[in-house]
Amino acid sequence: MKIFAPFFTILALFCVNLLYAQTVKTHVTGTVIDKNNTKVLATLTFKSATDSSFIKTVTTNEQGNFTLDNFPSGKCTVEVKSLGYKTLLETVELAPDKIDINLSFTLQPDINELESVVIAGRKPLIERHNDKTVMNVENSIVSTGNTALEVLAKMPGVTVNQDGIISIRGRSGVNVLIDGKSTYLSTEQLATRLRSLNSNEIKTIELITNPSSKYDAEGNAGLLNIRLKKNTSYGTNGNVDLGFGYGKNPKSDAGIYINHRNKNFNVFGSFANNNNKATENLDILRVVNGSDQNTYFHQSNTQTRSTHNNNYKAGIDYFINDKNTLGFLTTGYFNNGHDSSNGLTAIGQSFTKVDYSIVADNPARNKYRNQAYNLNYKSVVDTLGQEFSIDLDYAKYHSEENTIYQNSFLDQNGLNYKSPAIFRNATPSFIKIKAAKIDYVLPISAKTKLDAGLKSSWVGTDNDFQFENLIGTDWKNDTGRSNRFIYDENINAAYATLKHEFKSTSVEIGLRTEQTNSKGNSINDNKIVKRSYFDFFPSFNINQSLNANHEIGFSYSRRIDRPDYKSLNPFVYFVDLYTFSQGNPFLNPQYTNAFQLAYNYKKTLNISLGYSITNDLIIDVLLPDHEKKTLYQTVQNLDKQYAYDLTIGYPTTVTKFWSMDNTLTSTYNQIKAANLGNNVYDRKKVNFMINSSHTFTLSPSTSAELSGEYVSSQIYGTYAIKPYYGVDFGIKKSFLNKKLNVKLTANDVFDTRKARISSALSGLDYNLMQKQESRVYRLSLNYIFGSSSIKGTRERKTSVTDEQGRIK
16 A cells, blocks of 8 residues: 555645634525425525625535535525426525524425426426436436346446447447446446346446546546336335337346335345347448459348346345445346347359359347356445445356357358358356445545555456367367366445535645556467556546636546456357358457536536547457458457547427437547558548437327437448438326326337448448348337335445456
């Protein structure tokens, strides 16, 4: 710990100076309700009663509560606003001799609303802050019945490609958290996890493009935090979901969520199941240049995948007393599936003249298992907000994919001209994760707070790739293609952040240190790659409130992305005999320095401008093997990526019953590599994305939602991606005092969401089209039961969240 001493000493001196440089002011808490004593989501603006100068703006939480620290005493005016209610203007006087003051405001309904249409005060679909964007998934009609991966694709600034790779503002390297916990999964395994998680289980998704040092340093593009639903009531309560869907194939989902809470215990649990059968079409036109003549490939493949996913969660919180809580949580899933894949590769002197072809029939079966445990303790040391918490985690994953490749060779007359090539892969994978973290919060004064913590994680992966050929009637192991890859990683981290609020300015500085030890062992190839390195990750954030209407902010962070476990794995995975993918055990981590400038007008219009530079960029590339006339996908480190982005978000109310939210995201990306496929690579591209969502309140019990996006052409690694767009629509009807909700939705109404890709690399000529089953109609029912007196379950942020995000 000696290496951290100078840093903590500097922080301590800074804290002491701040402590003596200020005087303690009033701590204000309050509640906003309506005439029926219902909690209201509202915005409160405080101004001086003497000169009307702006003091502070605050928004209530879901329980209608708000808190203001270090508030000046004296007389002030308070303006309280909420959609569907009359604006309230009151004058309050805060006595200088009182340290803690509680306020209460009661709003009256707006009787001038359109006839019988009443818009309840609820959170909008998209909320924007200078430091993050929040999507309230539980308020979205069109997201009903979608997977978490499909919901992420609807979030402004976020794209998800056909392989499940997530990008933010045109950049990959996204750290995905679930309830504040890292997932430690590779890209492919994370996509599998998110496909098994139903939107009915999700409350919100937070997009943070420049996280502070409190978060793990993983994620150069930022992080996405998926917050699952938690019941907020005393007594016994819960809800039941049931849904049916159909596109080209049937789909279904069901779930039950139960919570019981009394003074000393909170017990909760959930179980969700979804069954999805979906078809995907892949078509590739490719030309291989030869010395004498060119060879033309037309590869087409249809894959139908059936998945059966089951997720569960159970936990208990024991409230030892008002200040100490002990909790236990277990989560997991068990998923099974099978695929049927049929392909045809036509090869000839042109696309119309076929010399011979390969017919492939590739059935596959897979299963995925996960079990995770979390033991946690939290102590609220005093009423000033001093807190101490410990998390201990253990998780294990087991996945197994078995595929048989059956290839028949036909001449131009459709007759077999040589014996079939039949082989199979078995790819069992085992992952164990252990992690521990300690977090400490110290309010040095009413305006100054110190957060500090320690964390260690240990990840071990064992992948045994078994490749066998069918010779006669016997399966024979192919030692040249079989391999076992073992990877172990240990990360030790310490962080500290210091936040101070001035009259209209808030400043946060932080530093995170991470020490990494890793070892990759490709046993059959006898290749061992060991690494040990130590890094510093500073962060800085400043927000300035200019007046009641204008706010600006600036942030900086340094981040890292380590290669995920599958990308390091040297195994070869076949799509067909001429298309395959392979990992790269020699990948280095990538480092990013990111800057962002943000502006907010009246808590509605939000504009942000960002710039980042990434060294040793980790990215997927598609390269040719001219000798074998094949295409192979791998992962490489490219020299640099320069990225600029501009985001403009603006929600507005068109009429009493129609509100909309529009987001424009424009990016400029440049990728440079001195040697990629024996060529200098330097590609740059400006692209933009438009997201638009519209909410219609047709009656107190009926609402509708229309949303869509347009994504212009873009460059991703060596891929040149063509534009696409999509439109979703849904309608919701509530019964039994909103306890029973029925939703009918149509996703991708015009069936236009598809990937069209060509090569951004000179000397490589191909056009690829990949179309998943995206036009789906769904009918969903939700029933809420039990008590409704407010008191929420605790949020859990376990210590393994970040590591799980790198399993693929």
